[in-house]
Amino acid sequence: MTVSAPAPPTTPVAEPGGSGHRRDGRAALGFLAPSTSGFLLFTLIPLVGSLVISFFAWPVLGRRRFVGLDNFVELLTDPIFHRVMLNTLVFVLVYVPLNVVVSLGLALWISPRIRGRGLYRLLFFIPTVTPMIANALVWRLLYQPGGPIDQGFQAVFGMPSPNFLGDNRWAMAAVILMSVWQGFGYNMLVFSAGLDAIPQSLHEAASIDGAGPLRRFWSVTLPMLSPSMFFAMIMTLITSFQVFVQPYALTAGGPGVATETMVLHLYREGFVQFDLGTASTIGWFLFMIIMLVTALQFLGQKRWVHYDD
Amino acid sequence: MTTETLSRPATTQTATVRTRRATPRGVVSQVLLTAVLLLFLMPFVWMIATALKPPAEVFGAGNGLVGSEIRWSNFAEAWGYLPFGRFMINGLFVAVAGTVVVCVTSVLSAYAFARLRFRFRDRIFLLYLGTLMVPQEVTVVPMFILMQQFGWVDSYAALILPWAFTAFGTFLLRQFFLTIPRELEEAATIDGASRVRILLQVVVPIAKPAVAVLAAFTFINYWNSFLWPLIVVNSRDMSTVPLGLNLFLSQNGNQWHLLMAAAAISMLPTVVMVVLLQRHLVRGIALSGLGGR
Numbered sequence: 272m273t274v275s276a277p278a279p280p281t282t283p284v285a286e287p288g289g290s291g292h293r294r295d296g297r298a299a300l301g302f303l304a305p306s307t308s309g310f311l312l313f314t315l316i317p318l319v320g321s322l323v324i325s326f327f328a329w330p331v332l333g334r335r336r337f338v339g340l341d342n343f344v345e346l347l348t349d350p351i352f353h354r355v356m357l358n359t360l361v362f363v364l365v366y367v368p369l370n371v372v373v374s375l376g377l378a379l380w381i382s383p384r385i386r387g388r389g390l391y392r393l394l395f396f397i398p399t400v401t402p403m404i405a406n407a408l409v410w411r412l413l414y415q416p417g418g419p420i421d422q423g424f425q426a427v428f429g430m431p432s433p434n435f436l437g438d439n440r441w442a443m444a445a446v447i448l449m450s451v452w453q454g455f456g457y458n459m460l461v462f463s464a465g466l467d468a469i470p471q472s473l474h475e476a477a478s479i480d481g482a483g484p485l486r487r488f489w490s491v492t493l494p495m496l497s498p499s500m501f502f503a504m505i506m507t508l509i510t511s512f513q514v515f516v517q518p519y520a521l522t523a524g525g526p527g528v529a530t531e532t533m534v535l536h537l538y539r540e541g542f543v544q545f546d547l548g549t550a551s552t553i554g555w556f557l558f559m560i561i562m563l564v565t566a567l568q569f570l571g572q573k574r575w576v577h578y579d580d
Numbered sequence: 581m582t583t584e585t586l587s588r589p590a591t592t593q594t595a596t597v598r599t600r601r602a603t604p605r606g607v608v609s610q611v612l613l614t615a616v617l618l619l620f621l622m623p624f625v626w627m628i629a630t631a632l633k634p635p636a637e638v639f640g641a642g643n644g645l646v647g648s649e650i651r652w653s654n655f656a657e658a659w660g661y662l663p664f665g666r667f668m669i670n671g672l673f674v675a676v677a678g679t680v681v682v683c684v685t686s687v688l689s690a691y692a693f694a695r696l697r698f699r700f701r702d703r704i705f706l707l708y709l710g711t712l713m714v715p716q717e718v719t720v721v722p723m724f725i726l727m728q729q730f731g732w733v734d735s736y737a738a739l740i741l742p743w744a745f746t747a748f749g750t751f752l753l754r755q756f757f758l759t760i761p762r763e764l765e766e767a768a769t770i771d772g773a774s775r776v777r778i779l780l781q782v783v784v785p786i787a788k789p790a791v792a793v794l795a796a797f798t799f800i801n802y803w804n805s806f807l808w809p810l811i812v813v814n815s816r817d818m819s820t821v822p823l824g825l826n827l828f829l830s831q832n833g834n835q836w837h838l839l840m841a842a843a844a845i846s847m848l849p850t851v852v853m854v855v856l857l858q859r860h861l862v863r864g865i866a867l868s869g870l871g872g873r
Contacts, residue, residue, distance in 0.1 A: 306686065
């Protein structure tokens with residue numbers, strides 16, 4: 272991420288022999304060729320290409336036709352796409368805070384006082400690396416009527432649980448819950464590393480000054496952790512706008528379009544309806560939203576992120 | 581609860597002193613945490629329990645965690661129902677090949693950006709950086725058309741190459757290379773070693789932890805990748821494990837005992853990898869900024 276990118280080194284160390292520059296140029300070509308040619312072909316060209324494609328009616332098979340901004344206009348006036356954007360927004364707005372709270376809470380809880388903290392961290396981290404589709408299938412089983420959650424419900428309340436995946440009011444919540452379960456492990460580790468790096472002397476100094484635990488949390492831990500928080504928020508926001516596998520495997524976007532997200536919609540338009548122009552346009556909407564949100568976060572960071580220097 | 585634990589020491593020295601004197605509060609905290617962990621692990625437990633049950637006992641009241649018999653044969657049946665062996669081999673091949681390409685190209689380009697001086701270096705690097713934020717979904721459509729043009733649809737090349745040249749590996753390794761003291765390389769230069777030898781024999785050994793982290797997460801990403809294979813693969817023979825699970829679901833989504841066995845099999849390689857990598861986990865994530873999923 273650009274977040275942690277330091278400025279390029281400004282004072283290159285002089286190397287023996289003043290003629291190093293030209294030799295470096297030739298060597299650089301060799302070192303960079305494999306990476307840069309692939310980067311050009313598979314990153315830069317597709318990136319430009321996706322914008323070009325969004326100005327076309329571009330079926331997978333058959334003739335393509337330039338349509339100007341039609342794809343953009345059609346999507347912006349399509350009530351289904353409005354719902355898709357809303358769904359994605361709801362997912363992001365609920366998922367990101369939940370993820371941060373759970374991961375920060377557990378990172379704090381798994382303090383040095385806990386025995387075997389490495390093992391706890393490892394186990395909480397596991398679902399982030401197991402295939403998302405497998406995780407989602409397991410949760411699909413858990414959510415089934417007659418499944419374990421329903422059974423537990425019946426045992427405790429004496430009535431069946433809601434049909435989580437089939438009910439309009441519950442489906443998105445079910446998708447979000449599963450996503451938090453599977454995703455918070457990354458940020459938990461980011462926060463753990465951040466917490467371990469806070470010098471103990473700061474806490475002690477605050478204690479001597481009479482600060483209680485809550486006060487120390489607000490005035491020492493949170494500010495010291497804010498760079499980690501900023502980084503985690505940026506990454507989590509970006510990836511949560513891209514949510515795809517969870518609704519695909521849990522609800523297939525349903526019931527109706529209640530859990531259809533932008534990327535799921537992109538997939539359907541492009542590779543089920545075979546309308547690549549519309550799919551590419553959705554991709555660009557996504558990209559623009561992500562850039563906007565990231566830019567806003569960078570603008571807002573001065574208010575709450577504290578860097579040491 | 582959480583705010584109280586803050587007051588605990590973070591340095592390991594004092595921590596060991598404190599843990600030896602187990603306070604009642606500490607014990608409660610540990611017990612509660614373990615309870616949370618067990619609840620958290622329930623989906624996995626239920627997956628394995630279901631994978632070992634007779635099919636009739638998957639749903640409904642009165643069926644506990646363990647069925648009337650432990651059916652290991654479910655795993656064999658799931659394995660045999662679809663060519664899961666083939667999916668595993670495809671997945672492993674794609675993941676290993678992709679990881680090798682990513683590591684080799686990233687080491688080379690990271691070294692160039694970190695150590696060589698050439699024209700437009702910083703501009704090219706900025707261009708790399710700028711694309712880190714581009715979501716994969718933006719480029720899947722043109723990438724698919726590119727694959728059509730190349731005649732690569734439904735091939736290993738399409739599964740491996742398109743995502744092997746992202747800027748991430750270059751960025752991660754460059755950051756690490758910059759922390760290596762130049763003196764080490766200068767000594768080798770005086771001894772007459774070529775740049776490639778310096779890279780392979782001086783820089784890469786020092787950067788091993790960073791390369792290992794990059795390799796492990798690249799492997800996991802390839803292994804788990806779903807959207808792209810779903811788009812570019814349309815035959816059973818080319819399917820990777822996540823696609824196989826999807827196929828399984830669409831063919832007989834109600835055979836939950838087999839589906840869970842298949843899911844458990846698909847998780848194994850990544851779990852093994854993370855357990856082996858455990859020591860580098862926290863450091864690697866802090867270092868590489870892989871957070872946020």
